[in-house]
Amino acid sequence: MRPFDPRLLTQVPATRKPVVALGAIGVVQGLATIGLAFALTNLVVAVVEGREVVTPGVWLVGLFAVRALLAMANELVGSWAGLRVSTVLRERLIAAWMGRDADSRPEAGRAQALATQGMTSIEPYVARYLPALVSGAFLPLLAIGTLLLVDWPSALIVALTVPLLPVFAALIGHTTEKSTQRRWQALSALSGHFLDVMRGLPTLSSYGRAEAQVETIATVSRRHRLATMQTLRLAFMSAAALELLATISVALVAVTVGIRLANGAMPLGTAMLAILLAPEAYWPIRRVGAEFHAAADGAVALDDVLGELAPTPSRPNTADRAFSAVEEAETRDPRCSVVVGGVTYSYPGAATDVLSDLSLEVPIGLTVVTGPSGAGKSTLLELLAGLRSPSAGTVSAPRSHLVTQRPFLAPGTVRDNLTLGNDSTDDELWDMLREVGLDGMVAALDQGLDTRLGDDGFGLSAGQRARLTLARAALSSAPLVLLDEPTAHLDEESAVLAHHLIQRLAELRTVVAVTHRPELLALADKHVQLLLRPTATLAEVRA
């Protein structure tokens, strides 16, 4: 893994400022550290030689004050920068997924893991690892450069020994890579066990199997302890070895300085300075190693997110597609706002097509799609909505609003849910609720439009959900409205209301509805019947 991925700065410019700020603080901190070594040397020499101590004392306090300010800035900026980068990346990631079709996104579980814990693990990477990296790259050079001016033999020793640290670290890493990887796999399996039985406690308990797990937990935890200690022993050992290497290198400087000092070939101040400067070349490098260990998750997540954010030219973005599609549509027959040309679609990895070579022109008005289950009706709507991209052929369609068979309801109020995808006023909401026959139900709720829906709120029946989401579709300004079985769960009375609304929508917009209801079919301006192909059996299994 690379120490720093420059794609972070090129792909996500918003991260430049935080990263640069942290780097700048690191550089100034390095300068102050070197300055402090001078001030401290002067103070000690003044005390020893009985000269006045006020001037070096003032310098020392001043430089410490600077370092104190820098340390505070480092904490504040580090915390700010860590969050800034991780939140910007999370927002960019979500935005990227939102602009992409379903087949070019990771599946929901992996997407959630990357967007939540993954992005959070980038915080320590930025807040702690990157500053360590900056001082690890800058401070050793600065220390060696200063030493060169102060006492070149010491500089030579340091310059020759400092590269040993990263080389040594890489060597340890390389020789232990395989066993470490094997251990990590074993470790994650062992540590996953407790989480698994914990999350499953209600299930185990309801079958009276929970008590039996206590002993298992103890056994697995013991094995986890042994395996972890094996891994840690290696990590601690290599950290100790690097520290020892650094100590020996500083000792080499000290010995040469000491001999020259004892021979009278060197003033005390120079010797003191060399001894104080030499360690500043080593510890920043060791700190990089230590912080990298803690930020490894962040590095992996960063790699993943940059991969996701990398431009993928193969799959067109829905926003662009809709834009170009509108233009294209305007050049054609103005009554045909939707044109499907020779479209074939198969699910990623599937051998057979759900739709093959389908061509269709849909005018303004109500188009009803019918066909047996598995003929690809829902897939057709998803293609028209741009949620999926055809494997072959073209779809041109304006901005759309699709009511799926499982429409999204957010854990929020009735108003929150009705205004998803539109910004209607309360009056417009009530008018629309009246049109779908839900005004009485909502008015009877304790808090009207402010009543919360969902797990900890009011539960809607399937029919109420269908009417609420149909109302939402009607409130949207999308010129293309796609409805997947909009009235399947409605009683006769509600269905009449809903069909009336659909008919009214179709006067001004293009409405495509998949339905089994003959009443809705009777209202249609155009009827598309999808036939079950031999290949459709697979689609049915998948549905």
Added chain:
Amino acid sequence: MTTSGGRAVLGAGLLGGIATASGIALTATSGWLIVRASERPVILMLLTAIVAVRTFGMARPVFRYWERLRSHDVALADLADRRATAYARLIPLTPARLGRRGRADLLTGVVDDLSDVVDAQVRVTVPILSTIVASVLAVIVAALLSPRAGLVVAAMSTVTVAIFVLGWRLETRSQQTLLAARSEVARVTALVAGNASELQAIGAQGQAQSWLVTAHADLRRAAGRQSYGRAAAAGLLLLLTAAGTIAMTAAILPGVGAAISTPVAALLVLMPIALGDAFSTLPDAMRALARSQASAVRLHAMLDQQPAVRAAGVLSLDTQTDPQTDTPSGMPSRILVSDLTAAWAGTAPDVGPLDLEVQRGQHLAITGPNGCGKSTLLAVLARHLDPTGGDYRLGDDDALQLELGQARQVFAVLDDEPHLFASTLRANLQLARPGSADPDLVEAMTNAGLGQWFGDLALGLDTVIGSGGRGVSGGERARLGLARCLVSERPVLLLDEPVAHLDHTTAEAVLGDLTRSTTERSVIMVSHRPDGLAGFDRVIGLSRP
């Protein structure tokens, strides 16, 4: 923590103290050595100091290594104990005291909290002990060289304690706000990332992104406030180091050349700097302390709850089992509830008074708005919660007088998040009834509507499911939960919104499979959605008490 564990932590702290003290001594004695060498003595005079410097230089990494091994080993041993203990304490609290929804996430929180609490030993206790040991040694050595120098080092250590407390209080102050902001970001992110297609479908991408932006703004605000504590501590510690160095210089200056030799003077002037270096680990310890304390509070609030059931019953269940018929064994002739009231906490009843009778083999659905006590009733029936009044009979027996394990064995409970363990399909089903034969498991899956799904599995019952295994859809998961109920052969099924998370079509299909496969058994289902109830003999509506 056990006494031996406590001793081990003390031991690790002592080792860490030696390592830290070696670092301080290394800097200080190097100063002595340089100044002494500049006086050009006979080289033999320096030998002791050279050996000392070398020893301190070697001791620091060696003792640090030893301390880290010890402290991590102790912490892991402690973690193992605490995990088993916490798990055992959670069992009697399950499920009634784990809340209505999102139990799995709640339990994940317990796992994280346990890690945080144990982490405090490595990140808080050992560094603080090490610092104390090193400070005490430094005070003693400085005082032996010059009493006034000892005073300076002691004062510096005392002020450090004050800085630590200040920083810790600042850190703790905003801990709760920060945790709330973090979990809100996680909730919004999971919601948006998990429903990307649905949000795209209705053109709500922009709104979804604005939820995230709002949650992020709150998080940044909270985190900004939180970082003041650490920033203040880090800055103050450096100012203290400067003050300590100046105070030390002033304290020893009159004695230099007289009571204090010049090499010793160099040693003492360098000492506050070395000490300040050792203190620089404290802001991290402070942060870990605030975090682990918040976790400990949550953990105790969870584990210190009273179980919702007193296991006082001793009677055996009187059942009329006929091995010749298909009737599942242990089935009481009826479930009878009269004038029943129950409450999760306090005295205000969450359900009832209520009368209810369910005959053997009957399918009953109970619907009603949230808060009408459906789940409370189910918890009482399953013997997860004691009633506060009224009568509850299984057959002719008073259910409360029955031995708890026996009473619970009458019921198989299915909720909307049946857990799939990271194991084979066989193990996941057998946990409902250990020792069940493979054909029984396959039959249960077929009856639960999983016949075709199972037929497609190349590895059959050896297929690994759960985390890291084969992916299972929501509908398949609900059906696997149902299959588990069937395998258990328990005579009464209690269904607590088993399809709450499924879309309507799948929900109806699952409920259809359920009613078809349980004709021999009694079924009581509660639901806040009044649909999908076609296969039930009776539907009753419940209103708020």
